[in-house]
């Protein structure tokens with residue numbers, strides 16, 4: 001048996017033989033030799049593994065140099081593709097963390113390009129010709145939009161919470177309700193961040209109910225901060241009680257202890273004006289007396305990944321002076337995208353229209369219907385045994401741990417399984433170039449038009465038509 005395998009191994013074409021094959025020689029014109037060799041070795045390793053496992057027992061036509069070379073070419077295409085690529089989000093989840101959260105406004109992209117491609121006054125004071133601060137570029141506008149006393153930004157909201165706790169509560173105590181010890185997407189948990197910051201967490205209340213007296217009872221000389229955390233991706237419903245911000249603030253004031261709120265998503269626009277569930281805005285949290293608030297730049301704000309810290313001047317200044325800040329600082333590309341996103345908020349109507357995250361969340365059902373009709377029209381005469389197409393009502397989600405209970409009425413294009421199963425179709429779209437990320441619902445493949453951009457319709461339609469005539473899914477599966 002082992003001897004047979006040795007014979008099979010030897011029947012595989014040699015690397016040099018493959019390199020001399022016309023197909024590979026042609027590929028060598030446009031690809032570096034190292035990459036071609038890598039592709040050759042990957043393909044040969046694949047064959048060897050198949051032989052070892054016994055799934056190849058005799059040399060067939062697939063062993064011929066010609067055929068192996070074609071496989072190498074396919075593999076070469078795959079490995080020479082960039083790893084980070086555009087995908088089409090057909091899931092209907094607007095702030096999809098796995099798909100890059102928010103897409104930036106057009107205006108931000110323009111500025112992003114020009115700042116990325118040139119020198120800038122990132123840390124240069126143009127008035128005095130001296131060293132400046134990178135934070136000034138968003139500080140004033142953040143203060144203007146929120147009436148905060150002071151503002152700063154870091155890498156993301158996790159960093160904002162970490163540096164705030166480290167600065168204000170290291171080796172001291174932070175009081176937080178048991179109902180707010182959240183985990184966000186597995187990588188951010190309040191108790192873990194607290195530990196990393198060196199602060200000691202003092203949990204109070206029960207999962208469903210926390211009263212003011214629960215906080216009051218644990219306040220002592222070691223208490224540095226009262227922390228309120230937005231529960232983001234879950235909601236405790238039923239017999240529940242949280243201490244409202246104004247009461248927490250009064251308690252803090254009585255003891256000279258600041259109150260911080262981790263808002264998570266942090267929205268600058270009151271979305272209840274657009275028919276959504278009421279969420280406290282950043283401005284409201286500050287107006288209610290929070291000494292410090294933190295939130296993400298790329299969730300409901302609709303900008304780039306960033307962590308925004310607003311609040312009392314003395315507290316923000318202390319955070320800014322923290323050495324950790326050097327490690328958590330925001331880079332210039334993020335900064336310019338954030339500045340440009342924030343500038344749109346000066347005119348709320350403009351913000352709702354030009355910030356894609358807000359525009360998609362508040363897209364009216366009527367206009368989604370029309371949008372869906374336009375997509376449907378591109379594929380309506382597609383006939384296939386593989387699936388059938390139906391256009392129906394559905395619902396999308398905000399995502400990003402914001403408004404978890406909010407259903408957004410939408411219009412969805414469904415592929416109902418025929419010869420192909422819904423799993424096969426989902427996989428096929430994911431392997432498409434560019435990848436189309438769909439969702440499965442009641443054994444159908446769903447394209448939610450809320451998160452598909454109009455400019456992507458042609459691609460979606462082409463993919464659906466390609467799948468309609470796909471004979472076999474081999475090579476794609």
Ligand SMILES: *Cc1c(COP(=O)(O)O)cnc(C)c1O
Pocket residue numbers: 156157158159161182184188229230231232233262263264265295296297306307400401
């Ligand atoms: C999302 C979230 C975070 C983490 O924010 P990132 O910007 O992803 O680092 C922290 N706290 C809450 C409450 C959140 O919802």
